[in-house]
Amino acid sequence: MNVKILRVKPSELVNATIRKGQANELPSMQQNWRFNFDKLNKKLPNSTSYVLVADEEPDEIQGCLIFQMKDKSVPYMAYVEVAPNNRTDPKKYKYVAGCLIAFAYKQSLILGKGDYKGLLSFDVQEENTDDQLKLMVMYCRDYKAVRVDETTMYIMDDAGDELVEKYLKRK
Amino acid sequence: MASVKKNMTSDFDVKIGLPEGKSWSASKLAAMKALIKKEAAKRSPERKLKNELLGIKYQMEEYIENMDSIEPKLQGIDTFLNAYLSTLNLQFKQFAVFIDTTDGNLKKYLSGQRKFNTDLAMKFGCFFHTSPDLWLKVQLKNELIALRREHRQVARYKKYDYTKVVEVV
Numbered sequence: 092m093n094v095k096i097l098r099v100k101p102s103e104l105v106n107a108t109i110r111k112g113q114a115n116e117l118p119s120m121q122q123n124w125r126f127n128f129d130k131l132n133k134k135l136p137n138s139t140s141y142v143l144v145a146d147e148e149p150d151e152i153q154g155c156l157i158f159q160m161k162d163k164s165v166p167y168m169a170y171v172e173v174a175p176n177n178r179t180d181p182k183k184y185k186y187v188a189g190c191l192i193a194f195a196y197k198q199s200l201i202l203g204k205g206d207y208k209g210l211l212s213f214d215v216q217e218e219n220t221d222d223q224l225k226l227m228v229m230y231c232r233d234y235k236a237v238r239v240d241e242t243t244m245y246i247m248d249d250a251g252d253e254l255v256e257k258y259l260k261r262k
Numbered sequence: 263m264a265s266v267k268k269n270m271t272s273d274f275d276v277k278i279g280l281p282e283g284k285s286w287s288a289s290k291l292a293a294m295k296a297l298i299k300k301e302a303a304k305r306s307p308e309r310k311l312k313n314e315l316l317g318i319k320y321q322m323e324e325y326i327e328n329m330d331s332i333e334p335k336l337q338g339i340d341t342f343l344n345a346y347l348s349t350l351n352l353q354f355k356q357f358a359v360f361i362d363t364t365d366g367n368l369k370k371y372l373s374g375q376r377k378f379n380t381d382l383a384m385k386f387g388c389f390f391h392t393s394p395d396l397w398l399k400v401q402l403k404n405e406l407i408a409l410r411r412e413h414r415q416v417a418r419y420k421k422y423d424y425t426k427v428v429e430v431v
Binding site: 092093125126127130131157161162164165168169170171172173178188197200201203205206207208209212213214215216217226239242243245247248252 | 275276277278279280281282284286290291294295297298299301302303305309313314316317320321323324327
């Protein structure tokens with residue numbers, strides 16, 4: 092799907108695309124990513140990998156998502172990560188994570204059935220407990236996520252609609 | 263303190279996922295399913311309906327935008343119409359009357375006997391609270407899929423060539 096992300100220098104909204112990722116292009120730790128998306132993609136049942144690329148650099152992956160239907164019923168954002176160049180200060184592009192999370196929420200509405208439709212769960216786990224808490228607080232603030240336990244959170248209904256509006260319908 | 267403040271700016275360093283090899287236990291999955299059911303029970307009937315309708319709308323958008331597949335599965339307008347009608351608990355015949363036509367006439371448009379047009383797209387769009395474009399784009403996407411299939415039989419069409427009938431001096 093077509094989205095807009097912010098190129099930081101020079102500052103400008105640019106067109107980007109979220110599409111299914113091919114097995115041979117998925118990023119890995121060897122490329123300084125924190126997850127081996129190439130391996131995880133093969134391991135997780137009922138999952139699909141998506142990549143976000145800027146249209147001005149279609150061969151460079153700016154963010155990656157693995158969306159899973161856990162136990163074939165629970166919409167689950169198994170992995171999301173932005174490219175190493177979007178973690179540095181200054182980042183190359185902003186809004187990459189927001190677009191992928193909003194896209195995953197949209198998938199929860201498409202693929203979820205009954206009670207599971209419109210509720211996207213995910214896990215956050217950092218080595219350091221303080222970092223873990225800080226991250227969860229930020230997900231609560233920026234994505235209106237709700238904390239379930241030490242690692243698990245979810246986004247549902249109005250919060251998800253807001254994300255779709257903010258990140259996927261940006262003009 | 264400064265680094266904390268820096269991290270609190272928007273679009274922070276997002277990393278979602280459990281470490282490799284870790285996943286939910288069976289009891290965690292059961293607890294999450296129970297929690298989801300509990301949260302779902304709090305939804306108003308309007309919100310439940312909104313989610314169902316959004317699901318169909320997003321499915322249509324995905325169908326239109328999906329360029330990943332070389333040989334996409336064709337989904338006619340009737341597929342999405344039936345999904346809307348079933349969600350809203352409406353019969354096809356009732357719907358036809360609501361949009362000032364008859365079921366027989368509407369079937370002709372959906373089967374391709376007559377061309378799905380802007381008037382119907384407007385009616386569908388207003389009735390289901392979607393953009394009329396969405397319905398026309400599904401129609402266009404299906405025509406493009408059909409065209410792509412015809413392309414493979416291009417040899418059959420080689421005879422249609424202006425150079426065979428126009429003499430260029």
